[in-house]
Amino acid sequence: SETYPEIKRNSKFAKLSQEHMQYFQELLGSGSAVLDGLSKDASEDIEPYNSDWMRKYRGHAKLVLKPGSTEEVSKILKYCNDNMLAVVPQGGNTGLVGGSVPVFDEIVINLQRMDKIRSFDEVSGILVADAGVILEVADNFLAEKKHIFPLDLGAKGSCQIGGNVATNAGGLRLLRYGSLHGNVLGIEAVLPDGTVVDDLLTLRKNNTGYDLKHLFIGGEGTIGIITGISILCPQRSAAVNVAYFGLESYEHAQKAFRAAKNQLSEILSAFEMMDGRTQKLLRTGAGKKLPLEGDHPFYCLIETSGSNTDHDSEKLQNFLEHVMEAEIVSDGVLAQDQTQIADLWSCREGVPEILGHWGGVYKYDLSLPIADLYDIVNDVRDRLTNAGLVGDDDSHPCIDVVGYGHMGDANLHLNIPVRRYDKEVEKQLEPFVYEWVQKKSGSISAEHGLGIAKKPYIGYSRSDTMIKLMRQIKDLYDPKGIMNPYKYI
Numbered sequence: 001s002e003t004y005p006e007i008k009r010n011s012k013f014a015k016l017s018q019e020h021m022q023y024f025q026e027l028l029g030s031g032s033a034v035l036d037g038l039s040k041d042a043s044e045d046i047e048p049y050n051s052d053w054m055r056k057y058r059g060h061a062k063l064v065l066k067p068g069s070t071e072e073v074s075k076i077l078k079y080c081n082d083n084m085l086a087v088v089p090q091g092g093n094t095g096l097v098g099g100s101v102p103v104f105d106e107i108v109i110n111l112q113r114m115d116k117i118r119s120f121d122e123v124s125g126i127l128v129a130d131a132g133v134i135l136e137v138a139d140n141f142l143a144e145k146k147h148i149f150p151l152d153l154g155a156k157g158s159c160q161i162g163g164n165v166a167t168n169a170g171g172l173r174l175l176r177y178g179s180l181h182g183n184v185l186g187i188e189a190v191l192p193d194g195t196v197v198d199d200l201l202t203l204r205k206n207n208t209g210y211d212l213k214h215l216f217i218g219g220e221g222t223i224g225i226i227t228g229i230s231i232l233c234p235q236r237s238a239a240v241n242v243a244y245f246g247l248e249s250y251e252h253a254q255k256a257f258r259a260a261k262n263q264l265s266e267i268l269s270a271f272e273m274m275d276g277r278t279q280k281l282l283r284t285g286a287g288k289k290l291p292l293e294g295d296h297p298f299y300c301l302i303e304t305s306g307s308n309t310d311h312d313s314e315k316l317q318n319f320l321e322h323v324m325e326a327e328i329v330s331d332g333v334l335a336q337d338q339t340q341i342a343d344l345w346s347c348r349e350g351v352p353e354i355l356g357h358w359g360g361v362y363k364y365d366l367s368l369p370i371a372d373l374y375d376i377v378n379d380v381r382d383r384l385t386n387a388g389l390v391g392d393d394d395s396h397p398c399i400d401v402v403g404y405g406h407m408g409d410a411n412l413h414l415n416i417p418v419r420r421y422d423k424e425v426e427k428q429l430e431p432f433v434y435e436w437v438q439k440k441s442g443s444i445s446a447e448h449g450l451g452i453a454k455k456p457y458i459g460y461s462r463s464d465t466m467i468k469l470m471r472q473i474k475d476l477y478d479p480k481g482i483m484n485p486y487k488y489i
């Protein structure tokens with residue numbers, strides 16, 4: 001493949017034929033559910049499905065299928081399995097590890113047409129919905145019912161809840177609402193042989209046998225296609241506040257985090273860290289006016305969500321006074337209204353977007369002990385600077401080395417925005433970053449998953465035994481290997 005020349009197309013997979021195309025057109029009708037890149041030149045319609053959100057990975061699918069029902073997914077997969085046609089399940093195509101686009105000519109199966117909310121129980125808060133429902137649509141639906149989707153991330157406007165579950169996305173609310181492994185109660189999925197995994201339960205507790213849904217949560221489309229999920233949705237908080245602080249060091253940020261847990265405790269719903277370099281790039285790259293005067297080496301964004309506005313505001317006010325008096329925080333602002341809440345959040349959510357502004361970005365999504373979280377950013381910056389690869393002018397490929405992320409989950413996003421991708425830079429970064437993480441017994445992929453980008457490095461965070469056991473699961477459910485090949489394990 002272009003991005004990975006060492007990966008060759010597996011010859012065991014069949015090439016798409018007119019006969020295959022005919023089958024799919026008869027099954028789905030030849031309307032918008034079938035994008036046929038074989039006969040007519042539909043390449044421009046197919047293009048968006050072949051390249052990922054970062055424009056870093058590009059496939060050559062000749063066919064995109066958009067099934068409208070679980071039964072259609074089952075028939076498609078059974079046919080592909082019987083005819084050795086490789087497939088890529090695709091949701092909103094916002095994944096960041098190249099997992100959602102073909103490597104070669106795999107057929108793209110996109111779930112966007114399966115976008116129905118099936119049911120919502122106002123008493124239990126349990127939502128049952130098709131995999132193709134857009135995250136923001138699900139959350140807006142729940143807001144009407146005074147409930148909240150227990151996941152939020154910058155891609156909410158495009159990503160689908162099936163893709164979120166398939167990547168076990170973490171996001172901005174995990175600190176408060178936990179992981180999808182805890183909130184997803186049931187899964188409906190289809191295995192490559194067409195078997196429907198009918199485990200779309202709506203029970204909080206069901207201790208009858210192996211809990212197989214967890215294989216699909218974070219399975220990245222490698223053992224089946226998720227077609228429906230049931231998920232426990234909490235009550236939406238009436239009182240939400242956001243504060244944005246400037247701090248003098250990462251040690252100060254850790255003190256602020258401890259103080260927030262201590263003083264805000266049950267109403268703390270997010271604690272995000274952004275280094276000063278990310279905020280400077282927002283100002284220089286996107287012309288964003290930052291909420292605080294002056295430059296601080298670190299910033300954090302804190303959100304509280306509770307049921308009593310007066311009680312929470314008093315708690316947050318006391319917290320603010322404490323961290324200012326104790327000189328943990330150098331400067332800070334508390335949002336006064338919804339507009340300001342959105343503006344403060346944009347200082348965090350705007351970071352991924354701006355980092356791709358200059359041409360490209362090397363991304364490392366890492367779990368590390370919270371005390372060491374920022375040391376790797378300094379070490380990588382020193383390494384690239386000593387190699388003469390970071391600078392303000394075009395002769396240097398790297399713009400900067402920055403760190404930000406879900407500090408509350410000890411999850412760092414180490415990003416190196418570049419003017420162009422560069423082999424020299426890659427040699428300095430890998431395996432340096434992975435060895436650094438391994439020494440700290442961290443994870444080389446905290447929430448974004450493996451896809452194609454991190455597949456070669458799973459060994460830095462998983463033992464040979466665990467990788468062997470995972471491969472046995474893969475071989476059991478996808479013996480012909482047609483599900484999202486060349487990725488994951």
Ligand code: FAD
Binds near residue numbers: 153
């Ligand atoms: P896609 O990108 O289409 O697919 C992702 C993977 O899931 C692929 O391997 C695909 O084959 C598989 N897949 C998709 N749908 C299905 C299905 N129905 N059944 C089986 N497999 C399927 N991630 C985080 O964890 N935390 C963040 O804070 C975060 N912030 C982000 C911010 C931005 C701006 C962007 C662009 C991305 C961010 N992400 C984040 C990445 C996140 O993982 C994806 O955005 C999202 O979870 C994937 O959903 P999707 O529908 O786009 O899936």
Ligand code: S2G
Binds near residue numbers: 096351363405406413
């Ligand atoms: C985030 C998104 C993508 C990135 O912003 O929390 O998960 O840039 C990331 O790493």
Ligand code: ZN
Binds near residue numbers: 171405406413447
């Ligand atoms: Zn993230």
